[in-house]
Amino acid sequence: MASSEFDSAQCLERVRQHDQDAAVALVKALYPLVIRIVRSHCPRRSDEEDLAQEIFLKLFSRLDQYEARTGIPLEHWVSRLAVRTCLDALRAKGRRPELRMGDLSEDQRAWLEFMIAAEIAPPDSAAVSARELVENLLSQLPPEDRLVISLLDLEEKSVKEIGKITGWSVSLVKVRAFRARRKLRQLAEALKRANHYDEF
Amino acid sequence: MTSFDASWQACAARARQAPTREETPPCGFTGRVVARAFARNEAGQAEVFGQLAFRMLAGAVALLIVCALLEAPHLRGSRPLETGVENAVAELVWSL
Helix, strand or coil: CCCCCCCHHHHHHHHHCCCHHHHHHHHHHHHHHHHHHHHHHCCCHHHHHHHHHHHHHHHHHCHHHHHHCCCCCHHHHHHHHHHHHHHHHHHHHCCCCCCCHHHCCHHHHHHHHHHHCCCCCCCCCCHHHHHHHHHHHHCCCCHHHHHHHHHHHHCCCCHHHHHHHHCCCHHHHHHHHHHHHHHHHHHHHHHHHHHHHHHC | CCHHHHHHHHHHHHHHCCCCCCCCCCCCHHHHHHHHHHHHHHHHHHHHHHHHHHHHHHHHHHHHHHHHHHHHHHHHCCCCCCHHHHHHHHHHHHHC
């Protein structure tokens, strides 16, 4: 989120007057917000810079549209623009390659075992491996489901906040989260089953 | 909450502890984005002027045709063109 010292109204006014320094300040202030949304959609680091750039170019070309919609904080407007751009990019890219047990490290497999068989204790491995497994599983979900789980469970946003960021209603966010978690469970179980058959 | 949900939440909580990645723009990113955004904006303005010029040209051609049509009946009678209209038409043709 943009820092509290950042005066967005004044900065936008200067950007509209073609002040390049103000445009640079605007990009720097909004970059953390934009890159977090991009990363929640796009686990591959190679794509995130291109996507962030596309979002900023759209932002500059549509600044006049923001002016007309007073009352909406700049951060919410930018979040929605970023979400729409990311979803469009993911839809254009199509289905991701299927995840296999062989793609997971030992630590990630241990976390997967823990998820399916709840009676075992959580692995004592590094947080990075848990993060990688979560990102691997999320990468298999449809873009909207991936977004809602990333925002809810990884960024710990409230349902209301997600509604503001995405423009979805609170009930839609809840329904999407419920369905996305069910898909995650099915995915984890299918992954485990496929591995079980491979072993024989 | 199902057992999967509970273990998923435990895994997500552990994942949140992973070190956060850098959230500052990479080197050259800001300058590149701003340069492209402003270049796009200027190209957009040039396009607007281009469209305006094209419309003015089309208007001038239409005016020329109207003038020619008005003067056509007089040409048959070997009567010279009205000087004012003749000059306007000549200037328009010359400017094209």
